[in-house]
Amino acid sequence: MAAGISFQDLRGRARRKLPRFAFDFIDGGAGNETALDRNEAAYRVQCLQPRILVNSDRALPLNRSFLGQSWSLPFGIPPIGLAGIAWPEIDLLLASAAERAGIPYVASTPATVSLERLHEAAPTSAWFQLYVGKSQEITSDLLDRARNAGYRTLVVTADVPRPGLRQRDARNGFSLPLKPRPALAFDLLRHPGWALRTARGGAPRFANLEPYASQGSSTQSLAQLMAGQSSGRLDWALLRQIRDGWSGPIILKGVCAPQDAARAVDAGIDAVWVSNHGGRQLSSAPAPLDVVPAIRRALPEGFPVALDGGIRSGEDMIKAIAAGADLVFAGRPFLYAVAALGPTGASRLIAQFANELENTMAQIGWSDLDRQCGAG
Structure with missing residues (x-):
């Protein structure tokens, strides 16, 4: 990746290369998008306290332990639904890049590549994310498939009781299958690279749900199946049933309230993931960076905490760790990186994040990610 390229650079390039409906699907949030704005604004206003005269003339350690596994870097790639709208089989590109880098990759229920193929691409890095x-x-079979594929860590997403109301998608008339319209045809003509790649690789599809569709079913019926994965059926009793039936670690994703974090501990959950779904569910949701300190205080000492939402750089990651997160995740930047730079975009972004992390640590006098300051 070219030196100095920023999230905004990647976003701008992706915007030029993607059809409008595809870019807006990735870029947009729920309602008036204030949660999306709030996520990023939380990092803009948060400062880090520099400390001086700390000897950093060495490679600073960026490794992190989470749920008993050692990771090379303190960040991962979160579950991203319908990611293939940015690049055909991008899920495989992201999984493979994560495996090479030694960071977590979370295969999503609405991935455009099957969970089995994704585990093959990232056998030591892949977790599986479940929509109940x-x-x-279908829920039980997805769990069986994940278990049989070799997944050990399960991420249960709890913040989708209804589909998010995303106005950009509504304005663009975005649905699956894509409905032929003059505006869509003109948009595709203006983005021939995307159109040709998609024609060769096939339209984005919900690969994990295809086994549950009727024989010869249409993309529309698969989209209806996916809509059924946004359900208010998940409650604490059902979460306990999932806990009882899964032998590996379980992470509860979508936690924004300290009370829910504390209750997750009582339910036998192994880690909580502070998230407002990237601002895509509720426009009034608080920014994860703002609520993670209170959630950390509500948990037993050392209880694992993950976080996503609004992270755009390695410096943002340090802010999240300073606030109380153990491991952080960035979603949109990886989609923009591949859309803007092609198949190598994910690996190049990982390298840039690592460089930004180490640079920030040196600037503020951290000797490691446990915030040990050598200045005393």
Whole structure:
């Protein structure tokens, strides 16, 4: 990646290369998008306290332990639904990049590549993210498939009781399958690279749900199946049932309230993931960076905490760690990196994040990610 390229650079390049409906699907948030704005603004206003005269004339350690596994870097790639709208089979590109870098990759229920293929691409890095949908039969089978594929860590997403109301998608008339319209045809003509790649690789699809569709079903029926994965059926009792049936670690994703974090501990959950779904569910949701200190205080000492939402740089990651997160995740930057730079974009972004992390640590006098300041 060229020196000095920023998140805004990647976003701008991706915007030029993607059709409007595809860019807006990735870029947009719920309602008036104030939660999306709030996520990023929280990092802009948060400062770090520089400390001077700390000897940093060495490679600063960036490794992190989380749920008993050692990771090379303190960040990972979160579950991203319908990621293939940015690049065909981008899920495989992201999984492979994560495996090479030694960071977590979370395969999503609405991935555009099957969970089995994603585990093959990232056998030591992949976790599986579960939406508890309306159908218990589908939910149980997804868990069986994840177990049989070799996944050990399960991420249960808890913040989708209803589909998010995303105005950009509504304005663009975005749905699956894409409906032929003059505006869509003109948009595709203006973005021939995306159109040709998609024609060769196939339209984005919900690969994990295809086994549950009727024989010869349309993309529309798969989209309806996916809509059923946004369900208010998940409650604490059902979460305990999932806990009882899964032998590995479980992370509860979508926690924004300290009370819910404390209750997750009582339910036998192994880690909480502070998230407002990237601002894509509730426009009034608080920024994860703002609530993680209170959530940390509500948990037992040393209880693992992950976080996503608004992270755009390695410096942002340090702010999240300073606020109380153990491991952080960035989603949109990876989609923009691949859309802007091609198949190598994910690996190049990982390298840039690592460089930004180490530079920030040196600037503020951290000797490691446990915030040990050599200045005393």
